[in-house]
Amino acid sequence: MGKILKRPKGFFETFDRKPGTDQRVTHYCPGCGHGRVHKLLAEAMEELEVIDRSIFISPVGCSVFGFYYFNCGNIQAAHGRAPAVATAASRSNPDSIVICYQGDGDLAAIGTAEILHAANRGENMTVIFVNNAIYGMTGGQMAPTTLEGQITATTPLGRDLANEGYPMRMAEIISQLHAPVYVAREAVSDVKSVMKAKRSIRKAMQSQKDHKGFSFVEILATCPTGWKLDPIESIQYIEKEMKEQFPIKVFKDVISEREPKAKHYPSTKKEDIFAAVNLVENVDLFPRDQEFIDNFSEQRFRIAGFGGQGVLMAGTTLAYLAMEHGLETTWLPSYGPEMRGGTANCHVILSNKKIGAPMVETPNVLIALNLPSYDQFEPLLESGGLILVNSSIIERENKRDDVTTLRIPMNEIAESCGVRAAANMAALSAYLTYSKLMKIDRLVTLIKHNFKKRDLIDKNIAVIEKASEYVTKHYL
Amino acid sequence: MFKEFIKGNEAIAKAAALAGCTQYYGYPITPSSEIIHAVADYFPKFGGTFVQAESEVAAINMAFGAAACGKRVMTASSSPGISLKQEGVSYLAGAELPCVIIDIMRAGPGLGNIWPEQGDYHQIVKGGGHGNYKTIVLAPNSPQEMCDFTILAFELAEKYRGPVYVLSDAYTGQVMEPVIFPDEVKKEKRQDWAIYGDKESSGNVVYSIQMNTVEQEKVNLRLDKKYREIEKCEARYEEYLVDDAEMIVVSYGISSRIAHSAVDSLREEGFKVGMFTPKTLWPYPVNRLKQLSEKCRSFAVLELSNGQMVEDVRLTVEGKRPVDFYGRMGGAIPSQEEVIGVFKDFYNKY
Numbered sequence: 137m138g139k140i141l142k143r144p145k146g147f148f149e150t151f152d153r154k155p156g157t158d159q160r161v162t163h164y165c166p167g168c169g170h171g172r173v174h175k176l177l178a179e180a181m182e183e184l185e186v187i188d189r190s191i192f193i194s195p196v197g198c199s200v201f202g203f204y205y206f207n208c209g210n211i212q213a214a215h216g217r218a219p220a221v222a223t224a225a226s227r228s229n230p231d232s233i234v235i236c237y238q239g240d241g242d243l244a245a246i247g248t249a250e251i252l253h254a255a256n257r258g259e260n261m262t263v264i265f266v267n268n269a270i271y272g273m274t275g276g277q278m279a280p281t282t283l284e285g286q287i288t289a290t291t292p293l294g295r296d297l298a299n300e301g302y303p304m305r306m307a308e309i310i311s312q313l314h315a316p317v318y319v320a321r322e323a324v325s326d327v328k329s330v331m332k333a334k335r336s337i338r339k340a341m342q343s344q345k346d347h348k349g350f351s352f353v354e355i356l357a358t359c360p361t362g363w364k365l366d367p368i369e370s371i372q373y374i375e376k377e378m379k380e381q382f383p384i385k386v387f388k389d390v391i392s393e394r395e396p397k398a399k400h401y402p403s404t405k406k407e408d409i410f411a412a413v414n415l416v417e418n419v420d421l422f423p424r425d426q427e428f429i430d431n432f433s434e435q436r437f438r439i440a441g442f443g444g445q446g447v448l449m450a451g452t453t454l455a456y457l458a459m460e461h462g463l464e465t466t467w468l469p470s471y472g473p474e475m476r477g478g479t480a481n482c483h484v485i486l487s488n489k490k491i492g493a494p495m496v497e498t499p500n501v502l503i504a505l506n507l508p509s510y511d512q513f514e515p516l517l518e519s520g521g522l523i524l525v526n527s528s529i530i531e532r533e534n535k536r537d538d539v540t541t542l543r544i545p546m547n548e549i550a551e552s553c554g555v556r557a558a559a560n561m562a563a564l565s566a567y568l569t570y571s572k573l574m575k576i577d578r579l580v581t582l583i584k585h586n587f588k589k590r591d592l593i594d595k596n597i598a599v600i601e602k603a604s605e606y607v608t609k610h611y612l
Numbered sequence: 613m614f615k616e617f618i619k620g621n622e623a624i625a626k627a628a629a630l631a632g633c634t635q636y637y638g639y640p641i642t643p644s645s646e647i648i649h650a651v652a653d654y655f656p657k658f659g660g661t662f663v664q665a666e667s668e669v670a671a672i673n674m675a676f677g678a679a680a681c682g683k684r685v686m687t688a689s690s691s692p693g694i695s696l697k698q699e700g701v702s703y704l705a706g707a708e709l710p711c712v713i714i715d716i717m718r719a720g721p722g723l724g725n726i727w728p729e730q731g732d733y734h735q736i737v738k739g740g741g742h743g744n745y746k747t748i749v750l751a752p753n754s755p756q757e758m759c760d761f762t763i764l765a766f767e768l769a770e771k772y773r774g775p776v777y778v779l780s781d782a783y784t785g786q787v788m789e790p791v792i793f794p795d796e797v798k799k800e801k802r803q804d805w806a807i808y809g810d811k812e813s814s815g816n817v818v819y820s821i822q823m824n825t826v827e828q829e830k831v832n833l834r835l836d837k838k839y840r841e842i843e844k845c846e847a848r849y850e851e852y853l854v855d856d857a858e859m860i861v862v863s864y865g866i867s868s869r870i871a872h873s874a875v876d877s878l879r880e881e882g883f884k885v886g887m888f889t890p891k892t893l894w895p896y897p898v899n900r901l902k903q904l905s906e907k908c909r910s911f912a913v914l915e916l917s918n919g920q921m922v923e924d925v926r927l928t929v930e931g932k933r934p935v936d937f938y939g940r941m942g943g944a945i946p947s948q949e950e951v952i953g954v955f956k957d958f959y960n961k962y
């Protein structure tokens with residue numbers, strides 16, 4: 137049986153990759169079903185004229201050496217992962233015919249997740265599932281498809297359904313999913329079933345050629361060595377025992393109903409990729425002022441409040457402004473579970489030197505948009521620092537008198553301009569005005585540059601101006 | 613100029629596209645998920661491939677398939693997900709396939725938490741998967757380096773045909789800083805070993821199985837030769853104030869940012885301390901570190917771990933200089949006061 141008589145062109149002339157002396161025969165045991173299935177595949181490749189376009193994925197199992205035989209591109213995958221490898225092979229080469237060849241341990245045990253999800257995505261591939269009800273390669277252990285009572289190396293008393301569960305009917309399972317277009321179970325026992333199996337394989341591959349998506353052909357195959365039967369008895373075992381558990385049937389055929397799947401080819405044009413990743417050429421918003429940079433003394437912020445108050449954005453805006461002025465800057469957000477319970481805070485550093493740790497342990501500026509943040513961060517402030525408190529919702533007095541505390545009705549200012557969400561802009565404007573770090577028109581320029589909606593820009597500018605006036609009137 | 617104020621994780625996604633990466637397979641996990649979010653947004657827009665895989669195991673094996681087909685491919689995850697990927701990494705190394713893998717480290721073991729840690733050093737730098745292999749490991753400490761090292765990772769992966777890691781952490785992934793992106797897109801080249809599903813490539817085969825000990829050892833020796841070459845050519849590091857340093861602080865990634873602040877403060881107080889920051893963790897920059905050990909009195913290693921990289925420092929200086937270690941775990945970040953105090957103690961010991 138190891139000998140292949142009329143060699144289809146899907147096979148190499150001689151199996152030069154196979155070590156040893158006789159490179160005309162396969163490595164399979166006499167009477168092994170793999171050899172028969174291989175032959176059907178090689179014939180189908182030839183008949184459909186897809187040999188050069190084919191990519192054969194070998195699994196881990198007795199067919200791990202599939203690449204000795206098939207005269208096409210070959211990839212050998214990790215145990216059970218062939219459908220994942222095939223997924224990428226198919227997407228990488230949309231015009232190829234990807235044959236994902238797997239045994240029952242590979243597909244129905246270790247690779248259950250990979251096969252189900254490749255099927256569910258409807259990957260354009262043909263899966264050939266060789267069900268021999270045993271682990272051939274590793275010495276005849278139980279497979280998920282092993283029959284009730286079947287003796288294997290790991291079920292010495294026969295498969296006990298109570299302990300080992302039931303033979304898994306993979307074709308039935310796969311056929312329940314929407315995406316697959318063709319799901320069938322065949323056998324390679326007698327001549328008639330072999331012919332039928334071949335028609336199924338061809339149908340699956342033709343459908344893939346037409347880019348219809350995922351096909352699955354399960355094939356009941358012999359493993360005389362694992363079953364400890366001779367080749368003739370093995371064929372009878374399929375006929376009498378296996379077919380009872382695993383009915384030969386086309387479970388699903390919706391090939392003609394489905395439209396071909398789209399093929400995707402990536403662009404290599406620079407402008408397409410820059411557009412896709414939103415990279416746009418910088419415009420210098422402000423002229424570089426070296427004196428400003430040289431005289432800048434490091435500012436370390438914590439900005440905190442409720443989620444939705446624009447806390448994180450206040451931080452990024454400040455940092456962006458600094459970046460546009462040629463300063464070094466970093467912004468680090470609170471994230472994950474920290475964000476639950478509706479609070480948010482960020483660390484921002486502006487400096488004229490390379491910044492080390494991005495964490496701000498002792499801020500010299502705190503912007504507290506709500507009471508919990510005020511309570512949490514007021515004690516951390518560096519002596520002589522500055523706190524901007526959102527007095528619209530924070531009533532308590534300051535506990536620290538070694539820092540400057542400005543009370544700004546940020547919510548009121550924002551609401552009076554028609555944008556409740558702009559309390560953060562009121563805070564930034566107040567900070568810039570009081571610290572005299574830079575004129576507020578710099579912030580206005582940035583808002584005009586970064587914001588998309590005209591109406592929002594105007595309202596935010598109104599907030600910025602109003603907050604600045606408030607600070608000038610009450611604190612300067 | 614293409615300058616952006618951007619998160620480290622997002623910089624990775626953009627850089628990958630500029631490096632000519634057209635395929636990404638991944639599974640979400642905090643604190644790496646900004647990468648998968650960004651890729652899901654960007655890649656389909658230029659016809660690239662993005663698949664949210666069913667697991668990290670599937671994702672790395674999809675990456676294996678894409679790499680076998682000559683595609684520039686990337687996958688990203690964080691510590692628990694990287695543990696799952698190790699099978700695939702070993703296969704990539706065995707089959708000599710280029711692939712870029714990002715690890716945004718979080719705290720462990722087990723599910724741990726999502727705060728920054730550097731506890732994956734052993735898993736990433738010393739192997740992780742089975743068998744005799746090495747992976748180049750790049751260690752960025754800023755969003756700019758997230759960008760630059762991602763691009764470099766694709767170059768090195770292709771040059772040496774193997775998986776390359778970018779090993780970073782939760783904070784370097786989350787932090788936003790200005791990043792200057794290159795003004796070009798690298799082009800994928802046709803590889804003479806890859807599978808393209810056409811006549812020209814139909815004679816190619818990608819596998820890692822070897823029939824016998826002789827063949828397997830030949831492969832091992834060939835790989836080893838390649839690894840020696842990488843050790844010779846690709847070690848990268850940065851140093852700061854080492855010339856007159858009595859004590860040199862060795863740290864990487866986010867720890868090196870913490871150490872940098874501490875070193876600046878200590879210098880202001882007159883302590884002669886400097887910094888050595890490996891940018892490749894394998895190959896470890898042993899030659900330069902050895903030279904430095906001739907000059908300084910001692911080394912201090914800072915990591916967010918139980919002491920993993922410190923082993924490489926000790927191996928390198930071969931007991932000629934004392935090497936002290938300080939680490940925090942669980943996602944805890946040492947305060948400046950704490951680090952400065954520890955460094956002073958280390959300094960004053962000798």
Ligand SMILES: Cc1ncc(C[n+]2csc(CCOP(=O)(O)OP(=O)(O)O)c2C)c(N)n1
Nearest residue numbers: 196197198215239240241242270271272273
């Ligand atoms: C991760 C992993 N686990 C286990 C193995 C060992 N192993 C190799 S093949 C195999 C089972 C093969 O059985 P099957 O898929 O039914 O293929 P067959 O040999 O019967 O064709 C096992 C368990 C492996 N190679 N890798």
Ligand code: SF4
Nearest residue numbers: 165168198272359361
């Ligand atoms: S052990 Fe079974 S499956 Fe494997 S080659 Fe022999 S007969 Fe075929």
